[in-house]
Amino acid sequence: MSSEETAFLWTNGSGLLNLKDYLVANGVTNLTDWTLTSANGVSADGRTLVGNGINPAGQGEGWIASLFLPGDVNTDGAINIFDINVVSSHWGETGPTGDVNFDGEVNIFDINLISSNWTVEGSSAATVPEPSSLVLAACGLLPLAMMTRRHRTVRDPH
């Protein structure tokens, strides 16, 4: 294994990404001693990637990586309001930080992806706001603000 091969991953938004970096950023562990030489396929939802690599024992081996936490922007192992916060603080930027779906823009679609993968954690579940209502609230802001209060015409009681 003399040649240092590195697999890259093409994404619409962020272009060429180092596959290993991408996987690590998406919560894949135990990659330290692996050399990923190629990525051969990705599932339709983008969560499962397969390819070839060299395992820690120095032998060629196929690998499957499951990105079970797309949306975990801050990589703390949970998908929650803190990830929404990261997305909002990078709103309108091109990523990669906050660009959950890697389409090159940090916007509502990334919020949507986060909400659809929302993690409900045991005891704190009660205090975590529902993602759907969060998004609804965000979407509802504009129309609400544009709604002007109608003046009531006071009729002269004659």
Ligand SMILES: [Ca+2]
């Ligand atoms: Ca997180």
Ligand SMILES: [Ca+2]
């Ligand atoms: Ca995006």
